[in-house]
Amino acid sequence: MSKVKESAKILLIDDDKLILKLMKTILLSYGFEVETVYNPMDAYAVAKAFKPNIITIDLMMPELSGWEICDILRRDSDLKKVPIIIVSAKNDNQDKEVAKYLFKVNDYITKPFEAEELVKRIQFSLMRKDSLQRQEKSFFETISVIGTLAEELKIKNEHLERQVRMREETIISVMKTLIRALDEKDPYTAGHSERVAEISLKIGKAMGLSLNELKKLERGAILHDIGKLIIDLSYISKPGPLTSEEFEIMASHAEVGARILEPLDFLDEEIMIVKRHHEAWDGSGYPEGVSGDEIGLLPSIVSVADVYDALTSDRSYRAAWSKEDTLKEIQSLKGRKFNPIIVDILFQIYS
Ligand SMILES: [Fe+2]
Numbered sequence: 001m002s003k004v005k006e007s008a009k010i011l012l013i014d015d016d017k018l019i020l021k022l023m024k025t026i027l028l029s030y031g032f033e034v035e036t037v038y039n040p041m042d043a044y045a046v047a048k049a050f051k052p053n054i055i056t057i058d059l060m061m062p063e064l065s066g067w068e069i070c071d072i073l074r075r076d077s078d079l080k081k082v083p084i085i086i087v088s089a090k091n092d093n094q095d096k097e098v099a100k101y102l103f104k105v106n107d108y109i110t111k112p113f114e115a116e117e118l119v120k121r122i123q124f125s126l127m128r129k130d131s132l133q134r135q136e137k138s139f140f141e142t143i144s145v146i147g148t149l150a151e152e153l154k155i156k157n158e159h160l161e162r163q164v165r166m167r168e169e170t171i172i173s174v175m176k177t178l179i180r181a182l183d184e185k186d187p188y189t190a191g192h193s194e195r196v197a198e199i200s201l202k203i204g205k206a207m208g209l210s211l212n213e214l215k216k217l218e219r220g221a222i223l224h225d226i227g228k229l230i231i232d233l234s235y236i237s238k239p240g241p242l243t244s245e246e247f248e249i250m251a252s253h254a255e256v257g258a259r260i261l262e263p264l265d266f267l268d269e270e271i272m273i274v275k276r277h278h279e280a281w282d283g284s285g286y287p288e289g290v291s292g293d294e295i296g297l298l299p300s301i302v303s304v305a306d307v308y309d310a311l312t313s314d315r316s317y318r319a320a321w322s323k324e325d326t327l328k329e330i331q332s333l334k335g336r337k338f339n340p341i342i343v344d345i346l347f348q349i350y351s
Helices: 015-027 040-050 066-074 093-103 117-187 194-208 213-221 226-230 233-237 244-251 253-261 266-276 297-311 323-332 340-350
Strands: 007-015 035-036 056-057 084-088 108-112
Touching: 007 015, 007 040, 007 084, 015 035, 015 117, 015 323, 035 066, 040 066, 056 066, 056 117, 066 084, 084 093, 084 117, 093 108, 117 194, 117 213, 117 226, 194 213, 194 297, 194 340, 213 266, 226 253, 233 297, 244 253, 253 266, 266 297, 297 323, 297 340
Parallel strands: 007 035, 007 056, 056 084, 084 108
Antiparallel strands: none
């Protein structure tokens, strides 16, 4: 048997003074510190004061049985984890089960016992207690390390998320500047993209879109004509109607815009807005000719907002339309060019 700390304190509770004396003598000779109680009524008070590392208890005692003492000790916050060994003349299997499961008794020794047997059992219980305490300690240390790591990871993630958000915002801000420059090259379109974003947001809010959808709607609306950055502007600003060839080049701006943004995968919805803001509800739009709900809600909103702002603004080849005429024109295209629900919302907002 390996060595157990010599200073272990053992409390012996037995109404038989002779047994107590015998046990005490044996245990003292092994270097244990020993306290004895022969009146079971004193057991709890002595245990509280002595703070033993292990307690042995006789079962059959007057006034207070060994079971009752077990019950009292197991309810005490300081003593409930101290190993208990029952030392009894009764060799009853039922008693052993009760001891183990009801009172979490660690061992059961039957009188009469050999001195060596008593010491071995006591040493074993003490070692088990030490090992359990070590396991418990290392468990809590592990939990605490995991907690610290999780906290560090959370901070790192938040830092990364902030960096990603900053990168996204920088890209968007550069693009907004480019778009503003594009709009302002032509006095007739100055501020167009920002106004389309404003109108789109009004529609989106009236439709109860989420904050994230509104953010994407606003960005997509600002960026909707970004493709015009790389097509010849003289086609757009020239007075009078475009030739079919000129129109084809102009119409390519939706697809070209989507291709410019394609590498920026965080702009998924925005790219669809750019690509589909000239699609029509009946499928007669461009570039893909998709129709109805397939166009997607956000591109359909920007499509209405784009035309509303274009018609209510001066152009090189015509003066701005009145709000009433614009609404009338959009109404006439409801269900043909435009999503009917969005036209109704536009009317609620502007008429
Ligand atoms: Fe456009």
